[in-house]
Amino acid sequence: MFATAPAVTTLIRMTQAPSSAKLARVRTVAQDAMRGARWWTLLDLEKTLRADAEFWRDLWAPSLAIAAHKVGLKHARAKLDEAIGAGFHQTDLFEPELSAAFGADPDWAEVLERAKANVPAPPLRITAWPQPAAAAPLRLDRIEAHRESQLTTRLPRPAAGAWQTARDLLAWTSARWRHANARINTGDALDVLEQVANGARYSCVEYSIVLAQGLNALKIPARRVWLRRGDYHDGVGQGHAVAEAWIDDLDRWVLLDGQHGAYWADEDGRPLSLPELQARERPAKPVHVGPRRAIQDPGLWWAYFAHASVTGAAWAPDGYVPLFQDGQVLPTERLLRDAAEAYPCLSDVAIGVTAQGGAPAVRIRPEHPYAIGGTWNGDPITAPPKAPADRRFTRELDRRPGEHKAEVAALTPYGPLASRELRWTAA
CATH class of the missing domain: 1.25.40 (Serine Threonine Protein Phosphatase 5, Tetratricopeptide repeat)
Structure with a gap:
């Protein structure tokens, strides 16, 4: 045989x-x-x-x-x-x-x-490509899809850039009502705004709801943030609710306080993220963009950065205390040791390989939840009008002999994000 x-x-x-x-x-x-x-x-x-x-x-x-x-x-x-x-x-x-x-x-x-x-020799070999860092699944704070268009009509029109849009919405949110300790208990940003139109006034929690859900409606990834003082399991006034957003044109997460119409910046005026604020040894400067009176005692508010959690995750290097001042449970979907795990870089992209017209091609797979396409060496990837949407993320590889490289990036409604390098060789 x-x-x-x-x-x-x-x-x-x-x-x-x-x-x-x-x-x-x-x-x-x-x-x-x-x-x-x-x-x-x-x-x-x-x-x-x-x-x-x-x-x-x-x-x-x-x-x-x-x-x-x-x-x-x-x-x-x-x-x-x-x-x-x-x-x-x-x-x-x-x-x-x-x-x-x-x-x-x-x-x-x-x-x-x-x-x-x-x-x-292989006719084609991809030799270098971007790969997102490991992170916990991203959970954004969004209004239900069927209500998003109603919310959008109530918000300020988006500016050309994500950062200006976020600042405008931060100022707008802080001006909707004067702070009070009342709570709506249930509801979303539309419910809050409708009750405010009828004269209601709410706490920091409702500012964070309107701000986070409003940002997402304008295609800026955002989620709510709960800040807590050191011994938050006992006493009163131990917590504060704010929001945070990924800002495309800053290529970073930024903390935003809807109640005060403010964000925090370093000595050079650079807006800061929550992990950066928690890592500082001295208070950062609050920067006000809304009509509200400036924070009178920054040190008092700075104490709220001792502990934090965000939509979907909490981190506690020394152990998580799941009870708040009045005995209520502080739920979280995922407990983390390191805050960095809760902060994916949303300009990151992964690379897939596919066929386009029978030829090898790469598909850009953005981490950004509102990406609408990709860019190749700074130019948007184009597709025929009736082509599937994923064609706007797909580009055929140059097969002429030699070394090749391209700068690839995700494209959002506010423009291209930071690019990453792709390299390949063709025989």
């Missing part, structure tokens, strides 16, 4: 392309002859098998060399040498039959090396 017949015939079935009926019949007869060790039948098919350009070099020539050896023909190895001269290299498909037939030849080691040297 020809030991390699099952592997070879399986490969033929996997790769066989449409062919003439005659060639298909000959292939079947050849496969059956290999299975049944009918070597003369296989050898009698040589003329027709030579015309099988798809399989002659890689399958039929080595198979006929083995068949010729089995029946004791002189120069049995000639067809194997012919195949290797034409580029054959998959000797492992025909082991142990090849070595049993020709392994005693004095130049056999050289033959195998010649075959090995036939392996061509």
